[in-house]
């Protein structure tokens with residue numbers, strides 16, 4: 001069962017215009033984000049040392065990113081020593097081909113899934129479906145999205161755009177085991193989902209998960225969640241395949257002391273996560289017999305090379321920035337054209353995918369730069385700073401393309417080059433007086449062309465050799 005892909009999505013303003021006109025969607029979003037926002041503020045206010053924790057989280061992430069190769073190699077060594085197998089995937093195609101092969105090798109045609117942003121990013125469900133393998137989401141909100149043939153619109157609550165009545169309709173239509181008299185009471189909906197999923201958990205031989213963290217010093221991988229579906233997927237099947245963005249590695253177990261405090265308070269406004277599953281390789285007679293860890297790059301090393309943009313890799317996907325963003329609250333998650341909506345999506349997607357498409361070039365402008373996202377971010381990502389940086393990249397690109405195109409055209413022909421040089425010399429006076437483009441010229445000196453070109457000087461001084 002697949003979801004629609006993000007390919008060919010319209011630019012943010014176009015998609016947002018439609019979303020803003022949908023009053024029901026705006027009502028659902030305003031109610032849900034407002035509730036989570038208030039609860040998070042209370043959970044954070046309980047800690048006197050919140051700012052210190054935030055600074056520690058930022059520094060641990062920055063240190064790890066600065067020594068990423070070292071920690072990833074250490075992680076590989078420890079996972080392998082504990083009986084797991086580590087695979088490296090450069091991009092989405094490589095990761096999907098690898099995971100498809102791993103599932104095929106088990107002889108199975110169905111997998112259960114724990115909610116995972118990385119697998120959404122690479123379009124794993126669609127790739128598996130093409131290979132005849134059905135992937136079943138087991139997180140309640142992901143299940144709603146999948147059964148509704150929809151796309152997720154929030155990092156933590158992927159079905160935030162749906163209200164209870166809409167969810168009941170989806171269950172009635174798509175879930176054969178749902179009772180005839182199903183109401184939109186939350187506990188009745190949860191019971192129906194539980195019944196539907198239980199069969200899947202018990203039958204599944206292969207599970208696919210993401211990872212919140214992986215510890216380099218021990219090779220331990222962690223998933224935190226609230227429903228217990230993750231625990232079922234991580235322990236019952238014979239084969240577990242975990243797909244993890246390379247930025248999720250942490251150096252030591254001690255680092256969890258910080259992250260297991262800042263993540264639940266920022267995401268679900270809880271003091272600790274109801275379920276924290278941690279495993280190291282495989283154990284005889286306990287849990288999956290085969291464990292594969294897929295380390296996914298998919299543009300991350302390129303992001304790491306950008307001095308300002310790299311802070312986006314600190315993200316722990318708590319979704320606090322979405323819940324405070326006035327633009328997200330009105331436009332909703334689908335307008336961002338990627339599995340990463342809201343402020344983090346506006347800086348992460350254009351960096352991971354590049355700014356070549358309409359939607360990616362529009363995302364850095366999908367913000368009022370109010371700074372609320374930076375205020376709440378538990379790893380202190382200065383999202384407005386990255387947005388401004390990416391806006392400059394988007395603006396620079398067409399101008400650069402135009403200038404380089406003109407230069408290439410002139411350089412391909414000696415006649416055109418000579419004419420261009422003559423025109424430049426003749427325009428010296430004009431260039432001196434040039435005030436525009438103002439924003440560019442305010443901080444730069446436009447070089448004035450020389451009185452004569454090198455060719456002209458050579459001709460005048462070396463008559464016999466021209």
Ligand code: SF4
Nearest residue numbers: 315316318319321377
């Ligand atoms: S950018 Fe910060 S606030 Fe937003 S999801 Fe990532 S960690 Fe959370």
